[in-house]
Amino acid sequence: MNATVSSPTKTQEWFRNYAKNLMTSFDSAARIEHKVTKGESRERQIFGILDNLLPTLLSLRQDVVIEDSQDAESPKFDGVLFDRKFWPLLFQDSNTAVAMVESVYAAFEIKSSLGTRELQDIFSKAQKLRTMKCVGRSLTSPPLVTAFAYQCPNSKLAFFDFAIHSQKFPNFTPSLICILNQALFYLARKDGTTLLPIEQPSAGHTPVILQTQEDTLLIYIYLLSRWATAGTNSVDVFMKYSNKVFSSLKGFYFDADFLDSVTSDQSALNKARKCFKGNSNKNIKDAYVIARGQIGLS
Amino acid sequence: MPEESISFTRQSTELLKSGNVVGLTDRVYPITGSSVKFDEVLVRGDLSGELEYNGKRLRIIQMDGIVGLLIDMRGARGPVWRGVECEVLD
Numbered sequence: 001m002n003a004t005v006s007s008p009t010k011t012q013e014w015f016r017n018y019a020k021n022l023m024t025s026f027d028s029a030a031r032i033e034h035k036v037t038k039g040e041s042r043e044r045q046i047f048g049i050l051d052n053l054l055p056t057l058l059s060l061r062q063d064v065v066i067e068d069s070q071d072a073e074s075p076k077f078d079g080v081l082f083d084r085k086f087w088p089l090l091f092q093d094s095n096t097a098v099a100m101v102e103s104v105y106a107a108f109e110i111k112s113s114l115g116t117r118e119l120q121d122i123f124s125k126a127q128k129l130r131t132m133k134c135v136g137r138s139l140t141s142p143p144l145v146t147a148f149a150y151q152c153p154n155s156k157l158a159f160f161d162f163a164i165h166s167q168k169f170p171n172f173t174p175s176l177i178c179i180l181n182q183a184l185f186y187l188a189r190k191d192g193t194t195l196l197p198i199e200q201p202s203a204g205h206t207p208v209i210l211q212t213q214e215d216t217l218l219i220y221i222y223l224l225s226r227w228a229t230a231g232t233n234s235v236d237v238f239m240k241y242s243n244k245v246f247s248s249l250k251g252f253y254f255d256a257d258f259l260d261s262v263t264s265d266q267s268a269l270n271k272a273r274k275c276f277k278g279n280s281n282k283n284i285k286d287a288y289v290i291a292r293g294q295i296g297l298s
Numbered sequence: 299m300p301e302e303s304i305s306f307t308r309q310s311t312e313l314l315k316s317g318n319v320v321g322l323t324d325r326v327y328p329i330t331g332s333s334v335k336f337d338e339v340l341v342r343g344d345l346s347g348e349l350e351y352n353g354k355r356l357r358i359i360q361m362d363g364i365v366g367l368l369i370d371m372r373g374a375r376g377p378v379w380r381g382v383e384c385e386v387l388d
Contacts, residue, residue, distance in 0.1 A: 189328065192330055193302055193303070194304070195303070208304075246306055250304065251304050252300065
């Protein structure tokens, strides 16, 4: 599952340096006592990187509220990837913009640390956005949701919660979550013994964790670029600049019988969830084996 | 243990023969078993023998029918082979 290879390519090195710089800025911002200012500083840091590196076919903008034609309004998202060439904004001042839901490809949430409360906030915002009504020809219907976190105290537990949520509410789940220098959670379709990434959540998808460690930012940028350049093959070429990383990736997921058991029985859910809590050094596979045993699965 | 390789290669509707596009399926079909049945294949070349579809090797074993020119809500196209059943060679 480790994407690290013995001799990293130049591209890998550059992205690892970006990740290091982000962590340095994150630590520097920790000295700011005012929580809102600290949060805004960290949002600007990651959006600065995304703005510099992502293809510009779609635009990136911070602090956007999304509106639909029925006057339903989303919560404010930390950022959106949207089309500004063909779609008007509904409102804009120096800090906040209101965008038409049809013009938005993806909405971003940025978290300093990804704990249970932060995940629930992401799920709640995703649900509100993805129940909005798109009319006519929209960029993607409904918009996707992605989250970026600088840290996560227990990525095993966070992935367990992500997988359970996506099983219970398949249409309302975020498509991609990045935990810097740790892992990516995303959705896939199983094709034989291969996992194929999918963007639009729907029933039957498989939630997957990629333990990409120091190459996490590289693969996050790749996946976002895939969204931002839909219909072109530019990211297929981008992938070749670090081919060894992409060809060696393996994704871990929970078996369908496990997800069915824990989502249909609250007591099984509680027992299984306990196995992913606590010692954060324990491997997710070991925790999973224990959890299966705890709920009576072989 | 549920852990698999990830393929970032984009899934396509193209049926290839010796690297050339010889047919287009009406949508992307996942290939999970030893056979696959495409509802529609838009013919672009020689579909006989070994074909490649999203990295898998296939061979057509039977079809339900051929339409020379098909006109429906998706526009006019042809020739179209319908109900094309393929054996998966991998």
